[in-house]
Amino acid sequence: MRRMSVFPQHGRALGNLGLSANEIQQEVENKTSELVSDLVNLSARARFQAIRSLPMAFDERKRMRNRVNSVKHSKTIIPANCRQQVSRSFRRFRAGLASAHRYLTIWHDTLKDIGGRFGTSVLSYFLFLKWLLKFNLFSLIINFCFITIPQIVHAPNISSVTGFRGLELLTGVGHFNQTVLYYGGYNGEVIASKPVYNMQLAYFFTIAAYLVLCGVSLIYSMSRSFQKNFVLETGPVSGGAWRLLCSWDFSVVNEKAIQYNKNNLAVQLKESLSERLQEKDKMSLSDRIKHLSLNILAWLISLGLAVGCSAGIYFLGTDQELAFSFNHNPNDLTAEASTLLLPVVVSLINLIVPLLYSLISKMESYSNPRAKIYIIIVRNIVLKMSILGILCSYWLNIVPEKVSCWESFVGQSVYRLLIFDFIFCLFGIFYGEFLLNVIGTTCIQSLGVPEFDIARNVLDLIYAQTLAWIGIYFSPLLPVIQVLKLFIIFYLKKISLSMNCQPPKHSGRAAQIQTVFIALLFFPSFVGALSMVSFTVWSLKPSDECGPFQGLDTPFHTIFNWTASIQGPPETNWVWWIFENVLRSELFYYLISLIILVITYFLWQITQGRKQLIKILRQQIVNEGKDKAFLLNKMQNLQKQRRESVSYSPQDYDQTPHFNPNWMNTLPLDM
Amino acid sequence: MGGTSSKLPKDLLSEYQELTFLTKQEILLAHKIFSELQGRENGPYGSRVSMEKVLTLPELKSNPFRKRICHVFSTSDMKDGSLSFEDFLDLLSAFSDSATLEIKSHYAFRIFDFDDDGTLDGRDLEKLVNCLTGETDDTRLTAEEMRQLISNILEESDIDKDGTVNLSEFQHVISRSPDFVSSFKIVL
Numbered sequence: 001m002r003r004m005s006v007f008p009q010h011g012r013a014l015g016n017l018g019l020s021a022n023e024i025q026q027e028v029e030n031k032t033s034e035l036v037s038d039l040v041n042l043s044a045r046a047r048f049q050a051i052r053s054l055p056m057a058f059d060e061r062k063r064m065r066n067r068v069n070s071v072k073h074s075k076t077i078i079p080a081n082c083r084q085q086v087s088r089s090f091r092r093f094r095a096g097l098a099s100a101h102r103y104l105t106i107w108h109d110t111l112k113d114i115g116g117r118f119g120t121s122v123l124s125y126f127l128f129l130k131w132l133l134k135f136n137l138f139s140l141i142i143n144f145c146f147i148t149i150p151q152i153v154h155a156p157n158i159s160s161v162t163g164f165r166g167l168e169l170l171t172g173v174g175h176f177n178q179t180v181l182y183y184g185g186y187n188g189e190v191i192a193s194k195p196v197y198n199m200q201l202a203y204f205f206t207i208a209a210y211l212v213l214c215g216v217s218l219i220y221s222m223s224r225s226f227q228k229n230f231v232l233e234t235g236p237v238s239g240g241a242w243r244l245l246c247s248w249d250f251s252v253v254n255e256k257a258i259q260y261n262k263n264n265l266a267v268q269l270k271e272s273l274s275e276r277l278q279e280k281d282k283m284s285l286s287d288r289i290k291h292l293s294l295n296i297l298a299w300l301i302s303l304g305l306a307v308g309c310s311a312g313i314y315f316l317g318t319d320q321e322l323a324f325s326f327n328h329n330p331n332d333l334t335a336e337a338s339t340l341l342l343p344v345v346v347s348l349i350n351l352i353v354p355l356l357y358s359l360i361s362k363m364e365s366y367s368n369p370r371a372k373i374y375i376i377i378v379r380n381i382v383l384k385m386s387i388l389g390i391l392c393s394y395w396l397n398i399v400p401e402k403v404s405c406w407e408s409f410v411g412q413s414v415y416r417l418l419i420f421d422f423i424f425c426l427f428g429i430f431y432g433e434f435l436l437n438v439i440g441t442t443c444i445q446s447l448g449v450p451e452f453d454i455a456r457n458v459l460d461l462i463y464a465q466t467l468a469w470i471g472i473y474f475s476p477l478l479p480v481i482q483v484l485k486l487f488i489i490f491y492l493k494k495i496s497l498s499m500n501c502q503p504p505k506h507s508g509r510a511a512q513i514q515t516v517f518i519a520l521l522f523f524p525s526f527v528g529a530l531s532m533v534s535f536t537v538w539s540l541k542p543s544d545e546c547g548p549f550q551g552l553d554t555p556f557h558t559i560f561n562w563t564a565s566i567q568g569p570p571e572t573n574w575v576w577w578i579f580e581n582v583l584r585s586e587l588f589y590y591l592i593s594l595i596i597l598v599i600t601y602f603l604w605q606i607t608q609g610r611k612q613l614i615k616i617l618r619q620q621i622v623n624e625g626k627d628k629a630f631l632l633n634k635m636q637n638l639q640k641q642r643r644e645s646v647s648y649s650p651q652d653y654d655q656t657p658h659f660n661p662n663w664m665n666t667l668p669l670d671m
Numbered sequence: 672m673g674g675t676s677s678k679l680p681k682d683l684l685s686e687y688q689e690l691t692f693l694t695k696q697e698i699l700l701a702h703k704i705f706s707e708l709q710g711r712e713n714g715p716y717g718s719r720v721s722m723e724k725v726l727t728l729p730e731l732k733s734n735p736f737r738k739r740i741c742h743v744f745s746t747s748d749m750k751d752g753s754l755s756f757e758d759f760l761d762l763l764s765a766f767s768d769s770a771t772l773e774i775k776s777h778y779a780f781r782i783f784d785f786d787d788d789g790t791l792d793g794r795d796l797e798k799l800v801n802c803l804t805g806e807t808d809d810t811r812l813t814a815e816e817m818r819q820l821i822s823n824i825l826e827e828s829d830i831d832k833d834g835t836v837n838l839s840e841f842q843h844v845i846s847r848s849p850d851f852v853s854s855f856k857i858v859l
Contacts, residue, residue, distance in 0.1 A: 052692055052764075055777040057746045058757035061690050095688065095695070112858055120853050228849050242827055246779070247850040248735075248803055250766065250857050255733040259805065262735070266804035269812065273819055512849075618830060625831030 032064075039068045040075070044087050106130075107490070114494065117254045118452070119261065122497070124514050125454050126490065132465050133486045135217075139210050139472065140479040146206045147476050150197060151186050170419055171336050171412070181415075182475045184408035184546035200558045203548045204537070207473050211530055214469070218522040225515040244268055260502070291365060298360050305356065306383040309349045310390040316342055317394050342413070343420035346387060350463065351424055354380050354456055377455055377516070384463045385524045391417075392470065392532050396540065405546040411475030418467055418478070422485045425460065429496045437500035452501040457493070458517050462525050469529035473536060691764035692774075700859050701763055704728070705756050720759075722752035730857050735802045739782045766857040775855045776845040780838050790835040796821050 039047055051065050107130065115123040179185050190198045244265060252258055357379050366372045395413065400406045436450040464482065471478040538556050542549035549555040563579050566572040582588050679702045687698050708720045708728075722741045731737045741752035744762040754762070764770060765778045784791055785798045797817055804810050812820065828836050828844045836844075845851050 048689060049771075052690060053771045053774050055774055057744075058690065058761050059746065062686075065690065120850070242824060242844045242848065245799065245803065245824075246845060246848045247854050249854040250734065250736075251854065253730050253733065258733045258735070262803060262805035263810050266810035266812065269800070269804065269820060270816065273816055273823070276819075276823065621830045622832055625833055629833075 032067075036064070036067050036071060039064075040071050045091070048091075110494065112251075114497070115251050117252065117257050118497065119249050119252055119257070121454060121513075122452055125452075125457055126494075128458055128514075128517060129461060129486055129490055129493075132461060133483065133490075135214060135465075136468060136479040136482045136486065138213075140477070140483060142206055142210060143472075143476040143479065146202050147186065147199075150199065150202065154189070154199075171339055171416060181477050182408040182411040183473070183548075184405045184411075184543075186476075186548045187546075187550070198562070200548050201562055203476075204555060204558055207476070207533070210472070211469075211533065215522075215526060215530065218518070218526055222515070222518050222522050225518050244272070294364050298364050301360055302357055302379045303382070305353055306379075306386050309353060309383065310386045313342070313346060313349070313387060314390050314394060316345060317391070318398060339412075340416065340420075343416040346391075346417060347420045347424040349387065350384065350421070350460075351428060353383055354459075357383075373455060373513070374516070377459065377520070380456070380459050381520060381524060384459065384466075385528065388463075388466060388470070388528065392528075396532070396535060400540060400543070405543050407474045407543060407547055411471060411478070414467055414471035415475060415478065415481065418464065418471070418481050418485070421460075421464055421467070422481075422489075425489060426492070429492055433496045433500040450501050452497055454513075459520075462517070462521050465521065466525040466529055469526060470532055473533045687760055691760050692767045692769045693760065693764050697763065697767065697859065698760065701760060702756070704859060705759050719747055719753040719755045722754075725752075725754055725759075730859065734857075736782050739785065743778060743781045763857070763859065766855065768856065768858070772845070772852055773842070775852060776842045777838070779845070779851075779855060780841045783841075790837050791841065792835040793821050793825075796824055796836075 039050055042050060047068065051061060051068070054061050054064060056064070107126075111123060111126055111130075114126055186199065186203060190196055190200075248265070249261065252261060357376060361372060361376055364372075366375075391413075395410045399409055403409045433450055440450060464485070468478060468482040537554065539554060542552060542555055544550055549558065552558065552561075559579075563576045567576045679699065684695065684698060687693070688695060691698075693701070705720065708724050709718065722738070722745075725741055726732060726737050731740065734740070738752065740762065741754065742750070744758045744765075745752045745754055746758055747753045747755075765774050780791070781787075783795060783799050785795050791799075800812065800817065800820060804812060825834065825836070828840050830840050830843070
C-alpha cells in the first residue's frame with residue numbers, strides 16, 4: 001500500500017531540492033491521485049481501514065475520503081444502492097457488537113488502572129489470570145449443564161449421608177462424599193427420557209470435548225503469541241537499546257510510577273552499555289571454570305531438592321496408616337484430619353523451595369539477566385511437575401488397589417490440594433508481601449519495598465490450573481473452587497500490589513516471557529494432565545461400586561459399546577466404519593505424522609531462504625544509499641552551474657535552495 | 672455556553688467513527704472531556720483548546736513527551752500546539768487499541784523527531800534519551816555513555832549508513848519490538 005507517510009508535512013522536504021512551488025504542488029497532486037486510485041480499487045471494508053490508517057490530519061483524511069467516494073460513485077453502476085445499504089447495516093451491526101463486547105468484559109477499569117500504575121508486564125499477570133478464569137468458567141458451565149443437572153434431576157442414589165460438619169470444606173469428604181461433587185456421585189444409567197440420554201457417554205464426551213477445546217485454544221494462543229513475539233532477528237547485533245527506548249510505556253499516568261520507570265530505564269541503559277563493553281574483554285579461563293562449576297553445583301542442589309521433596313511426598317503418601325485410615329473408619333474425626341497432612345506438606349514445599357531457589361541463584365552469576373529468569377522458571381517447573389508426577393503415579397498405581405471408590409478418593413485429594421494451595425497463597429500475600437513491606441520500610445531499610453515477582457506468581461497459577469485439569473475427570477464440579485479462588489486472588493493481589501509492592505525493575509521482554517508462560521501452560525501442565533486423564537480412561541479399571549463406568553473393563557469401553565450399538569442400522573454404519581478402520585488403525589497415525597514432518601521440513605527450508613533474502617536486501621539498501629550520495633553530489637554541482645549561468649538574468653527566485661545536508665533522507669526509499 | 676452540555680450530532684458521530692479507530696463510547700467520552708476543557712475557555716464550539724489546557728489532562732500531565740505530542744497532532748497555523756476537537760480525536764485514535772502498527776510507528780517517529788526535519792539524527796536521539804532517563808544527576812547519562820549509546824543505536828538501526836534514522840528504518844526497528852504496540856497506548 002503506497003504510503004504518503006514520509007513527508008511530515010506535504011512536500012516541505014521537497015523544497016530542499018530546489019524545485020519551484022509549482023513543481024512541488026504537481027508532485028504532491030500526483031501522489032494523491034495515485035493514492036486515490038489505489039483506494040478506489042479496494043473492497044469497502046478494506047477501504048475504511050486503509051483510510052483510517054492514513055497518517056494525515058483529520059481534515060485531510062476527510063478530503064481524501066470524499067474524493068475517493070466521488071470517484072467511486074462516478075464509476076459504479078446502478079443497483080449498488082441495495083448492496084451499499086446491506087453493507088452499511090452490516091458494518092453498523094459489527095460496530096454494535098464490538099461496543100457490546102466491551103460491556104461484557106469484566107474488570108476493564110481495574111485492569112486499566114493497574115496498567116496505568118504498574119506497567120504492562122504486571123498487567124500481563126492479571127490478564128493471564130483472567131484468561132484462566134475463562135477456561136474454568138467454561139468448564140463449569142458445560143459440566144454443570146451436561147452432567148450434573150441430569151444426574152440431580154434423575155434422583156441420585158446416595159448411600160450414606162453424614163451430617164455437615166465444618167471440616168468438610170477443608171477435607172472434601174464426609175457430607176460431600178457421595179454428592180455430585182465427585183465421580184462417585186454419578187451413575188451411568190441411561191435416562192429414559194424422550195431422546196435417550198446415556199449418562200456414561202455424556203460424562204465421557206463432556207470431559208473429552210472440554211479437554212480437546214482447551215488444547216486447541218492453547219495451541220492457537222501459543223502459536224499466535226510466538227508469531228508476534230519471536231520475530232526474525234537478523235542483521236547487526238541487537239543491543240537492545242532501541243527495544244528499551246521503544247517500549248516506553250505511554251499508558252502509565254501516575255507521576256511516581258513514571259519517575260520510577262525513568263530511573264529503571266536509566267539503570268537498564270547503563271547496564272546494557274557496560275555489558276556491551278564487557279563482552280569485548282573475554283573472561284579468563286579460571287573465571288569461566290569457576291562460573292561453570294558454580295552453575296553445575298547450583299543445578300545439582302536444585303535437582304537434589306526436587307528429588308528429595310518428591311521422595312518425601314511419596315513416602316508420606318504411601319504411609320498406610322496415614323493415607324487410608326480415614327477410608328477404614330469414615331466417622332473418625334482425627335483420621336479425617338490426618339488426611340490434611342499431605343496437602344499441607346505439598347503446599348509448604350511449594351512455598352519454601354522456590355525461595356531457596358532464588359537464594360541459590362543469587363550465588364551464581366549469569367552473563368545475561370534474561371537467562372537467569374529462564375533458569376529460575378525451569379527449576380521451579382521441574383519442582384512442581386515432579387511433585388505432581390509423583391502424586392499422579394501414586395494415584396494411578398497404588399490407590400486403585402487399596403480403596404474401593406478410588407476415583408472419588410483421587411477427587412478428594414485434588415480438592416484438598418487446591419484448597420490448601422489457596423490458603424497458602426493467602427498466607428503468602430499476607431506474610432510474604434505485607435510483612436516484607438513493613439520490614440523493608442521500617443526495620444531493615446536496605447531491603448526496600450518488595451518487588452512484584454511475576455514469574456513466581458504465574459507459576460503458582462499454572463500449578464493450580466494443572467491440578468484443576470487433572471481433577472476434572474475425578475470431580476466434575478471442581479472448577480467451582482478454581483473460579484472462586486481466581487476471583488478472590490485477583491482482588492487480593494490487586495490490593496496487595498497497591499499497598500505493598502513495587503513493579504519489577506527488569507521489565508524488558510515482557511512479550512517474550514508471556515509466550516514462555518503460555519507455552520509452559522501447554523507443555524508440562526496441560527499435556528501432563530491430559531495424559532493422566534487419558535491413561536485413566538484408556539487402561540485403568542473403573543471402580544465397581546460407584547461412578548458412571550461401573551462394571552466396564554475400562555471407561556473407554558463405553559465407546560465400543562456405543563459403536564457396537566450403532567453398527568446395526570445402515571444409516572449410522574459409516575460412523576462405525578470410520579471409527580473401526582480409520583481411528584483405530586495405527587497406519588493412519590503413521591501417515592499423518594509423516595505428512596506433518598514433511599510439511600515442517602518444507603517450511604523450515606522456506607525460512608532459511610527468506611533469511612538469505614533479507615541479507616541480500618540489506619546489502620542492496622546500503623548500496624542504494626551510496627548511489628544517492630553520488631547523485632546528490634552531481635545534482636549539487638549541476639545546480640551550482642545553473643545558478644551561476646543565470647545569475648545575470650533578473651528572475652526572482654522565490655525559493656533559494658536552502659541546503660539541508662540530510663535532505664536525501666527525507667526521500668522515500670522506494671523513489 | 673462553553674459546550675459543556677452540547678451533544679454530538681449523530682452524523683458527525685458516525686463520520687468520526689468512520690474516519691478514526693475509536694469506538695462510539697470513546698468518541699462520546701472524548702467529546703465530554705474536550706467540552707469540559709473548552710468550557711473553561713468560554714469559546715464557541717469548534718474552537719481550539721490551548722496547549723496548557725490540554726496538558727492538564729491526567730493522561731498527559733506527567734508524560735515526558737506531552738509537549739511533542741501536542742505539537743505533532745496540532746493542525747493550528749500558529750504552531751502553538753493548540754488542539755481542535757478533530758486533532759484531539761486524531762491523538763486518541765493513534766494511541767488507541769485498534770490503531771495499526773503503521774500509524775503508531777509513524778506518529779512515534781514524529782514525536783521523537785524533536786527538530787521536525789524528518790529524520791532522527793544524533794541530536795534528536797540525545798534529546799530522546801534525556802527525556803526518558805530523568806533529570807537528576809545520578810540517572811542522567813554521562814557524555815561518554817551517551818556517545819556510546821547513540822553509536823550503538825545507529826549501528827543497530829541505520830541500515831543505509833548515513834548517520835541518521837529515517838522513517839523506514841525506524842519502522843523496521845519497531846517491527847522487531849513486539850512490546851511497542853501494547854505500550855504506545857493512551858486510554859481515557
